[in-house]
Amino acid sequence: MMNLTIAEENYIKSIYKLEEEGQEAVSTNALAGELETKPASVTDMAKKLKEKKLISYEKYQGINLTAEGKKAALNIIRRHRLWECFLVDKLSFSWEEVHELAEELEHVRSEKLINRLSEFLGNPQIDPHGDPIPDAQGKMGKPRPQTPLDKARAKRLEVVAVSDKSTALLEFLNAKGIRLGTQLDVIERYEFDNSIELKIRNQPAFTISEQVSKNIMVKPI
Amino acid sequence: MMNLTIAEENYIKSIYKLEEEGQEAVSTNALAGELETKPASVTDMAKKLKEKKLISYEKYQGINLTAEGKKAALNIIRRHRLWECFLVDKLSFSWEEVHELAEELEHVRSEKLINRLSEFLGNPQIDPHGDPIPDAQGKMGKPRPQTPLDKARAKRLEVVAVSDKSTALLEFLNAKGIRLGTQLDVIERYEFDNSIELKIRNQPAFTISEQVSKNIMVKPI
């Protein structure tokens, strides 16, 4: 397996994620958004990753992982999710704390370490958020299709369904500008009543109750 | 606590090590040697670390850690040694394998993570090489009384630590059956090259060079 920098690994991971979400070819802009960087930086990196044969890329045509790139992505995801398991199962972190830490731990590249960690954890099949963990060969179970907003872990989410079709709820969502495809940023989760403070691009933040968030099905972007 | 880059952390750690080894002021050259980099690079970094008030440094006068720098160093060492414990105690790595891995894991900066890890491990006081682990406040027990094997005068000795953590040396020692707690009998010391003939219980005697014996820390039994 090729040796990647941390930046390269993060690009690979994000490309994988966007492909999973259904983007035929991952656009420069989408990737820049995902990585919180600028499109120009993405173009630069795309050239580098193409050189390394991890992606296919032609000017203006977007990006796709090659077989090798996909393998690399699955390996990174494996590391990430195993570390999340470790943090929750062994160090008693709660599920919303672990992503950032796993984001760092995942970049320690050692087959042996990660395989031993997996064994130590009892070769778990899913991580604390319910996402499947690829095995050492890069085989992974199917991802869960969607999560109710009150259970979602990611900060940036896209609305994929609303389960309660009552006029009351739909009117409320409409008033707030929440509809299918809307992208949400979770600003804060308040434990005392499980309400959630949300933000939609170009709008002021607002808060919704647990009752509402339970019925908004989302997926991470 | 200030936010340091990985490179900065490695410099701080090496400066600490060289100070511990008795260097009044750490020289540019010594530090370059320790970090396997060039003196010119050390001078560059020295300016940066001085700016951040982690070291005291005047042109041509060498480097010393400030109180803040020392605190940072102890924190890094704490992380390193706790990860080593984890790898050996929980993931069944052998002691010669863990240094390189811990070298990477130590750069994940999270108070909470490292304190939980310590707790998970039972707040160990020494790492797998016999070195003491600083506590959360940066207090560290004194290294166990020890002498480098090349200086020890007793005939019957016990291995308490290994000062050079390179895989090369550790692998060599492993092959010879020398590890923490191993009991050695000094058969002969050869003055012409300061090599030493040793015997471990139930094994044929063998000879090690001065280079090796310098790095094996022992105490009389």
Next chain:
DNA sequence: ATAATTATTTAGATTTACCTAAACTTTATT
């Protein structure tokens, strides 16, 4: 189909952490 808008790329800078080669200090030697 042409113009306007949006997306993407290029060109040129910046920062970090390195490097080499040359200049300069300090120290050791005669």
Next chain:
DNA sequence: AATAAAGTTTAGGTAAATCTAAATAATTAT
């Protein structure tokens, strides 16, 4: 004390990963 040797710094350069601003291509709207 003068000189040689060793150690250190400066000057100038490189590579990675960013950025901004300007140019160019693709898409959408008129």
